[in-house]
Amino acid sequence: MKEKIFRNYLELKSFKDFKEVKKPSEDYSIELNDPKDFQLNKFFYKNIGKNCQWVDRLVWTDLDWTKYVSDAKLFTYILKNKDEIAGYFELLFNKDIKEVEIAYFGILEEYFGRKLGGYTLSEAIKFSFNLGCARVWAHTCSLDHKNALLNYQSRGMKIFKSETLIR
Numbered sequence: 001m002k003e004k005i006f007r008n009y010l011e012l013k014s015f016k017d018f019k020e021v022k023k024p025s026e027d028y029s030i031e032l033n034d035p036k037d038f039q040l041n042k043f044f045y046k047n048i049g050k051n052c053q054w055v056d057r058l059v060w061t062d063l064d065w066t067k068y069v070s071d072a073k074l075f076t077y078i079l080k081n082k083d084e085i086a087g088y089f090e091l092l093f094n095k096d097i098k099e100v101e102i103a104y105f106g107i108l109e110e111y112f113g114r115k116l117g118g119y120t121l122s123e124a125i126k127f128s129f130n131l132g133c134a135r136v137w138a139h140t141c142s143l144d145h146k147n148a149l150l151n152y153q154s155r156g157m158k159i160f161k162s163e164t165l166i167r
Helices: 038-049 062-070 116-130 148-154
Strands: 004-012 028-032 074-081 084-094 099-107 135-141 158-166
Touching (some): 038 062, 099 116, 116 135
Parallel strands (some): 099 135
Antiparallel strands (some): 004 135, 028 074, 074 084
8 A cells, every 4th residue: 555645845035934842841951962972873763764664774884973963064963851851953054055954853742742842943943044045945745743833834834846756
């Protein structure tokens, strides 16, 4: 049986159109992962991705992961609850065209239902504009968390392309 997957690409071209969600509690913080650590990116990809069927990178070797996270254009931010990791996002900054892709974004399942998705996405968008971008974009699909598309749109992002994939 073939499965239909609906993918939407969204963008935000102006910070003035951004709708922020404030930090739900002082217990939470978002920090740049510096120095870069491929094990952390790999951990989040596997643990968040298992519920969203992220599979592309499951075959990556440690060398593949190291090469990916070593890219100067990649910035990984970690959402923490005090000292415990709760989620992350990866920003790919293309300085030449002043554009940031929110490449990966997610909250660990044990932190669902705490209003962290809106806050974390808000921070991803703010960090993107602080890098100097003129456009932030991302994509989400019907395999992602049920609130993913609504979260992007609620932050002011607009769909600029949609597609249906069959697998």
